[in-house]
Each structure stands twice: as structure tokens, then as C-alpha cells.
Amino acid sequence: xxxxxxxxxxxSPVSTGLPPLDYILGGGFAANRLHLVEGEPGSGKTTLGLQxxxxxxxxxxxxxxxxxxxxxxxxxxxxxxxxxxLSGIDIFELVPPELxxxxxxxxxxxxxxxxELGETVRMVMEEIERVAPARxxxxxxxxxxxxxxxxxxxxxxxxxxxxxxxxHRCTVVCLDDLTLTDDDLSLHSLAHGVxxxxxxxxxxxxxxxxxxxxKMRARAFRGGFHDLLICQGGLEIFPRLVASAHPEEGLIxxxxxxxxxxxxxxxxxxxxxxxxxxIIGPSGSGKSTLAxxxxxxxxxxxxxxxxISFDETRRIFHxxxxxxxxxxxxxxxxxxxxxxxxxxxxxxxxxxxxxxxSEVDAGASAVVLDSLSGYQHAMPDEQHMLLxxxxxxxxxxxxxxxxxxxxxxxxxVGQMQSPVDLTYLSDNVLLLRFFEAEGEIRRAxxxxxxxxxxxxxxxxxxRIDTEGLQVGPQLEGFRxxxxxxxxxxxxxxxxxxxxxx
Numbered sequence: 001x002x003x004x005x006x007x008x009x010x011x012s013p014v015s016t017g018l019p020p021l022d023y024i025l026g027g028g029f030a031a032n033r034l035h036l037v038e039g040e041p042g043s044g045k046t047t048l049g050l051q052x053x054x055x056x057x058x059x060x061x062x063x064x065x066x067x068x069x070x071x072x073x074x075x076x077x078x079x080x081x082x083x084x085x086l087s088g089i090d091i092f093e094l095v096p097p098e099l100x101x102x103x104x105x106x107x108x109x110x111x112x113x114x115x116e117l118g119e120t121v122r123m124v125m126e127e128i129e130r131v132a133p134a135r136x137x138x139x140x141x142x143x144x145x146x147x148x149x150x151x152x153x154x155x156x157x158x159x160x161x162x163x164x165x166x167x168h169r170c171t172v173v174c175l176d177d178l179t180l181t182d183d184d185l186s187l188h189s190l191a192h193g194v195x196x197x198x199x200x201x202x203x204x205x206x207x208x209x210x211x212x213x214x215k216m217r218a219r220a221f222r223g224g225f226h227d228l229l230i231c232q233g234g235l236e237i238f239p240r241l242v243a244s245a246h247p248e249e250g251l252i253x254x255x256x257x258x259x260x261x262x263x264x265x266x267x268x269x270x271x272x273x274x275x276x277x278x279i280i281g282p283s284g285s286g287k288s289t290l291a292x293x294x295x296x297x298x299x300x301x302x303x304x305x306x307x308i309s310f311d312e313t314r315r316i317f318h319x320x321x322x323x324x325x326x327x328x329x330x331x332x333x334x335x336x337x338x339x340x341x342x343x344x345x346x347x348x349x350x351x352x353x354x355x356x357x358s359e360v361d362a363g364a365s366a367v368v369l370d371s372l373s374g375y376q377h378a379m380p381d382e383q384h385m386l387l388x389x390x391x392x393x394x395x396x397x398x399x400x401x402x403x404x405x406x407x408x409x410x411x412x413v414g415q416m417q418s419p420v421d422l423t424y425l426s427d428n429v430l431l432l433r434f435f436e437a438e439g440e441i442r443r444a445x446x447x448x449x450x451x452x453x454x455x456x457x458x459x460x461x462x463r464i465d466t467e468g469l470q471v472g473p474q475l476e477g478f479r480x481x482x483x484x485x486x487x488x489x490x491x492x493x494x495x496x497x498x499x500x501x
Contacts (some may be wrong), residue, residue, distance in 0.1 A: 009031060010030075010031060010032045010033075011030045011031060011032070011033065011218060012030070012031045013025075013026070013027025013028040013029070013030070013031070014028045014029045014030065014031045014135075014171050015028045015055050016028050016029055016048070016051070016052050016055065017051035017052050017053075017054055017055030017056075017234075018048070018051055018234070018235060018237055020226075020236075020237040020238065020239050021048075021235075021237050023222070023239055024213060024221060024222045024226055024237070024239050025193070025213065025216055025219065025221050025222075026216070026219045026220050026221050026222075027219070029052070029171055029173065029193065030171070030192050030193060030216070030217070030218075030219070031171050032166060032169045032170065032171055033166070033171065033172070033192035033193070033217075034161075034162045034165055034166070034172045034174060034190070034191055034192055035171075035172065035173050035174065035191055035192055035193040035194070035195070036141075036174050036176060036187055036188065036190075036191035036193070036194045036195070037049070037173055037174070037175050037176070037195045037197065038175070038176040038177075038178055038187075038194070038195070038196055038197070039176075039177070039178065039196060039197030039198060039199070040177065040178055040179075040197075040198070040199060041177050041179075042199050043197035043198060043199045043209060044197050044199075044209060044211075044228065044230050044235055045139075045140075045175045045176075045177070045197055046070070046075075046078060046139065046175065047078070047082070047230060047234055047235050048173075048197070048235055049065070049137035049139060049173055049175055050065070050075075050078070050079060050082075050084065050086075050137075050234075051234050051235065052135065052137060052173055053065060053089050053135055053137055054084060054086075054089070056134060056135040057088050057089055061133075061134040061135055062090070062131055062132060062133045062134055062135075063088075063089045063090065063133055063134070063135045063136075064089070064090045064091075064092060064127065064128070064131045064133035064135070064136045064137070065089060065090070065091045065092065065136075065137045065139065066092045066094055066124060066127065066136065066137065066138045066139065067091065067092070067093055067094065067139045068094045068120075068139065068140060068143035068144075069139055069140045069142065069143060069177070070139065071093060072091050072093045075091060076091075081232065082232060082233055082234055083232070083233060084234075090127075090131045090133065092124075092127045092131075094120065094123055094124065094127075116147050117144070117147040117148060117157065120143075120144070120147060121157065121160070121161070124138075124161070125164060128164070128165070128168055128170070129168075132168070133170055134169070134170065134171060135170070135171050135172075135173075136165065136170045136171070136172045136173070137172075137173045137174075137175065138161075138172060138173070138174045138175065139175045140174075140175040140176055140177050141158065141174050141175065141176040141187070142176060142177050142179055144157060144158065151186060154186075155186050155187075155190070158174075158187065158190055159190055162190055174191070188214060188215065191215075192216070192217050193213070193215060193216040193217065193219075194213070194214035194215045194216075195211060195212070195213055195214070196211065196212050196214055197209065197210075197211045197228075198210050198211070198212075198225075204345060205344075205345030205346060206345065206346050208227070208348055209227070209228045209229065209230065209348070210225045210226060210227050210228060210348075210350075211225070211226050211228055211237065212224065212225050212226070222239055222240065222242065224240045225240065226238060226239050226240050226350060227348035227349060227350030227351065228348070228350075229348060229351075238348065238350035238351055238353065238354040239350075239354075240350065240353075241350075241353040241357065241388075241391050241392060241395055242391065243390075243391045243392075243394035243395040243398060246395055246398055246399065247398060248274075248397075248398040248399075248400075251273075251274055251400040252400075253272070253273075254272070254273050255269060255270030255271060255272050255273070256270055256271045256272075256273060256294060256297070256298060256366070256402050257270045257297060258270070258271075258293050258294050258297055259293065259296070259297035259300075260293065260469065260470070260471050262460060262471035262472065262473065263293070263445075263460075263469075263471040265456060266445065266446075266447055266455065266456045266458070266460055266471065267428070267430070267447055267450065267455055267456075268447075268450055268453045268454050268455035268456065269453070271294065271402060271428060272402075272427075272452045272453070273365065273400050273401065273402045274397045274398075274399075274400045274401065274402075275397060275402065275403070275427035275428060275451065275452055276393045276396065276397065276403040276404075276405060276425070276426050276427050276428070277402075277403065277404050277405065277426060277427065277428040277429070277430060278405045278407060278422055278423060278425075278426035278428065278429045278430070279291060279404060279405065279406050279407070279430045279432070280406075280407045280408075280409060280423075280429065280430070280431055280432070281408070281409060281431060281432030281433060282408065282409050282432070282433075282434065283408050285432035285433065285434060285443055286432055286443055286445075286462055286464050286469070287370075287371070287406045287407075287408070287432060288312075288320075288370055288371075288406060289320075289324065289464050289469055290430065290432070290445075290462070290469065291368050291370065291404040291406060292320075292321060292324070292326065293468070293469045294366070294402075294404060295307065295328075295337075295366060295368060295404075296321070296326045296328065298365070298366050298402075299328070299331045299336050299337055302336070303336070303365045303366060304335075304336050304337070304338075304359075304362070304363045304364045304365055304366075305336065305337055305338070305364060305365070305366040305367070305368070306337075306338045306340070306355075306356065306359040306360075306364045306366070306367045306368070307337070307338070307339045307340070307367075307368045307370065308340050308342055308352070308355065308356075308367070308368065308369050308370065309339065309340065309341050309342065309370050310342050310344055310369075310370065310371060310373070310375055311370060311371055311373070312341075312370075313341055314339050314341050317339055317341075318339075323466065324464070324466070324468045324469065325466065325467060325468045326468070338359055338364070340355055344375065349384075349385075349388060352375065352388075352392070353388070353391070353392055353395075356392060356395075356396070357395075360396070360399050360401060364401065365400070365401055365402060366401065366402040366403075366404070367396060367401055367402070367403050367404070368403075368404045368406070369403075369404070369405050369406065370406045371406040371407060371408055372389075372405055372406065372407045372422065373407060373408045386422070386425070389422060389425060390425055393425055393426075397427075405422065405426060407422060423448075423449070426449070427449075427450070427451040427452060428447070428449060428450045428451065428452075429447070429448040429449040429450075430445065430446075430447055430448070431445070431446050431447075431448050432444070432445055432462065433446075435478075435487065435488050436487070436488070437488040437494055438494065442461060442463070442488075442494065443461065443462040443463065443464070444459050444460070444461060444462065444475070444478070445459070445460050445461070445462040445471065446458070446459045446460070456474070458474040458475070459474070459475045459478055460472050460473065460474060460475060461475055461493075461494055461495050463495040463496065470495055472493065472494065472495040473493060474493075475488065475490060475493055475494075476490045476493065477489040477490025478490070
């Protein structure tokens with residue numbers, strides 16, 4: 001069967017079947033060109049190849065999967081686990097002559113690699129002539145490398161196949177499992193594009209997978225590592241977030257009120273949209289509750305918000321909110337609030353950026369990350385975490401989103417340390433501390449930094465009860481606040497003070 005290949009221009013983008021990968025590649029694979037997808041076993045090469053062919057099938061193209069390393073039954077089983085139907089895709093199970101059970105193809109004299117390689121290549125060419133495919137997946141080059149028994153001969157053989165595929169106007173994806181490469185990069189110079197898939201084992205939790213585009217001729221692709229998952233239904237790829245690709249456009253200056261007059265005065269009138277606020281303090285000091293106060297006020301005004309929780313379940317989140325007199329369930333039902341509970345041990349770092357982007361695209365104007373301590377466990381390399389947080393915060397600021405970051409400090413009283421320093425990345429910093437007065441443990445709130453305007457340099461008391469969150473007037477008579485052990489020596493200005501009775 002022949003096909004009309006004149007409709008596809010050489011080098012024009014051909015969809016991979018994965019929109020995120022098309023975005024990374026600047027449109028997809030190049031038509032009528034040979035591409036190399038390499039990675040160790042289990043990194044997702046076969047799944048990617050099948051999705052590439054399924055996309056061609058959906059567009060009415062002839063597709064061919066040539067397999068030397070897996071049987072037809074194994075491929076059908078893999079497709080079945082993803083819910084895919086491979087009918088309409090030609091699968092050519094290529095069995096080398098020395099492994100064939102056909103007596104006419106057995107070599108009766110000696111083991112001759114020259115004959116085996118020539119026979120294997122001839123069988124591939126015959127199948128290409130028979131099917132006349134527009135898309136081809138060749139799995140895998142490792143078998144050709146073994147039969148070639150030498151780097152020079154292997155390179156020449158792949159080059160010959162490349163020219164043959166080009167002659168028949170096939171868009172080809174060759175898979176290579178890297179089992180015998182010895183860091184040999186000779187294939188990279190032959191391929192039009194090269195993708196590397198990696199699988200990494202971590203000390204605890206699920207393995208991490210990522211991909212990188214090594215080259216794509218005549219195409220501006222998105223460089224760097226991009227996280228991916230193998231899920232039921234195929235690969236999920238999370239393109240690396242690049243803030244400069246999402247410039248600031250037509251933002252209107254506006255502030256977000258907390259709904260509490262004293263708190264708004266403390267922060268200088270409100271928190272500006274398009275800024276990030278770091279709420280920092282010891283565990284139990286009210287960081288999450290303070291963020292919740294802002295979110296509840298915004299939701300009540302019809303805004304959309306995203307809460308990503310690393311430290312508590314959705315049930316506890318709603319229970320805590322209800323205990324403060326905030327019914328957030330109705331906002332979820334209305335589609336204004338999205339609460340995502342994240343397990344750091346199972347989360348690829350790129351997923352966070354993907355979740356945030358999808359919600360911002362859907363109209364979210366406020367994002368809460370609770371807490372960065374949990375996210376640090378998902379990305380233990382502090383330097384890389386800071387770089388990614390820089391991109392995320394810059395992106396959110398450019399989109400006019402109000403971002404609330406929660407960071408727990410080690411310790412309850414005394415000298416405290418943060419697991420990661422994000423104060424320089426944040427536009428605003430709110431500091432919470434415990435203090436003792438009248439035989440009770442109380443909370444103090446102050447603003448350390450605000451880039452976009454003035455703020456009070458005072459200290460106010462923060463009180464949390466069943467009525468919600470209360471902020472008191474300016475407190476006088478404090479000492480030792482910055483040491484982590486604030487001591488209150490004033491009188492009669494505390495919320496609920498016995499001196500007021």
C-alpha cells in the first residue's frame with residue numbers, strides 16, 4: 001500500500017500525541033526525520049512511542065511499530081493496561097535469524113553476524129515497503145548495535161536506515177535502552193532530535209522520572225529537565241516553568257483585605273495582588289489560620305483560590321476552618337476553592353508548577369502553599385528548590401496572583417531557624433511569635449518587610465478562638481522579640497486581658 005506523502009512538508013511539526021511534549025519541542029517531532037529517544041529500561045520509552053503512533057492513528061495515518069526487544073503480546077498487554085486499542089497499528093515482531101524457529105532461516109554452518117545483520121535490515125526494509133507508514137517506532141537500536149559488533153559498522157548501519165526512512169518519507173522514533181552505549185554519543189549526530197528519559201531512585205518514596213531534550217535541529221525547544229510520570233493512560237509530562245515565557249500584561253493595581261481592620265492597618269492597608277507573602281513562625285503560632293483568614297475573605301468576595309496542603313489532609317483542613325467559623329465547603333461546591341492535598345514522597349517537583357499553572361489559567365487569583373517545609377521534602381536539594389520557587393513566584397507575580405507562603409521554623413521558643421531562607425524572594429514577610437503574659441501563652445504578629453508600600457513597625461497581639469481570628473491594638477512594653485523570646489511588660493492592652501474585666 002502506498003500513501004500520499006506530499007501533504008507533509010519536510011521538517012514541519014508532527015504532534016507527539018502529548019501536548020506538553022509538543023510544547024517542549026516547539027511543536028512536536030520533525031516530519032520525515034529520524035529522532036532518538038534514549039533512556040534506561042523503565043524510563044517510559046515504549047509508552048512514549050505508543051502514544052506517538054496512537055496520535056498518528058487518530059489522524060488517519062499508517063503507523064508501524066517495529067520491535068526487536070518486546071513481543072507483540074507484551075506490547076498489546078502494555079497498551080491494554082493504559083486502555084489503548086492498537087488495532088489499526090501494524091506491529092512487526094522482528095525475530096533475528098538465529099532466534100527464528102523457521103528451519104529455512106536457521107544458519108546451519110556458523111554464527112555469522114554479517115548475515116544476521118543484513119537479514120535483519122532486509123526484513124525491516126521489506127516491512128516498510130509493504131506498510132508504507134507515515135510514522136515508525138523502531139524498538140530498539142540496542143539489538144542492531146549487538147549485531148553490528150563495532151561502533152563504526154553500527155553508525156554506518158543506522159545512517160543507512162536513516163536515509164532509507166527519509167526516502168520513504170517516514171517520521172521515525174528510534175528507541176535505545178542505553179545498555180551498551182559506554183557514553184557513546186555517535187547516534188546524536190545522526191538523529192534530527194534527541195530526547196533523554198531518566199529514572200532516579202530516591203531514599204524514600206516513589207522513583208522520580210524526568211526528561212531532557214538534548215537537541216532538535218532548526219527548532220527553538222524548551223531546555224532543561226522536565227518531570228514526568230507514567231500513569232494509567234500514558235505519560236504525564238510537566239514542562240519546566242519559565243517565568244519569562246509568561247510576561248506581565250495589563251495588570252490592575254489592587255489590594256486584598258483580610259476582613260480585619262487591625263490586620264489591614266498592620267500590613268499597610270492590605271496585601272497587594274501580584275506579590276508574595278511569607279508567613280513565618282514556630283509550629284502552632286497561627287500561620288495557616290492567618291492565611292485562611294485572607295482566603296476566606298477573598299472567596300466571600302467571589303475570588304477563586306488554590307490551597308496546596310503538604311501537611312494536613314483535606315478533612316482536617318475543612319474541620320479546622322469550620323472550628324474558626326469559616327465554612328469553606330460551599331466555596332468548593334461553587335468551584336471557587338480548590339484544595340489539593342499533596343504527598344511529598346509521591347510528588348515530582350514539576351507537578352507543583354503544573355498544578356499552579358492549571359489553576360491560574362482557570363482564574364485563581366490567590367494561591368496558598370502550606371507549607372514550604374513539606375515541599376522541601378519533595379525537593380531536598382535546597383539550591384534547586386530556591387531556583388524553582390523563584391520561577392514560580394515570579395510567574396505568579398506576573399499573573400497578578402496573591403501568593404501566601406507558609407514556613408515553619410524549628411523550635412517553639414528561643415532561637416529559631418528556618419529550613420530554607422525565602423525572605424529575600426518574598427515581597428512581604430509576616431512574623432509570628434509566642435509570648436507569655438498573665439500566666440498565658442499568647443501570640444504576637446509583626447510585619448518585617450513589605451516591598452510595595454509602607455507598613456506598621458509595631459507589634460500586635462494575634463488571638464485565635466472559636467470566633468475566628470482577632471488582632472489587637474499596638475502592644476507597648478515588649479523586649480526580646482527578635483531574639484525569639486519576646487517578653488511583654490506592658491499592661492491592660494491584651495485581648496481578653498483580665499485587667500479589662
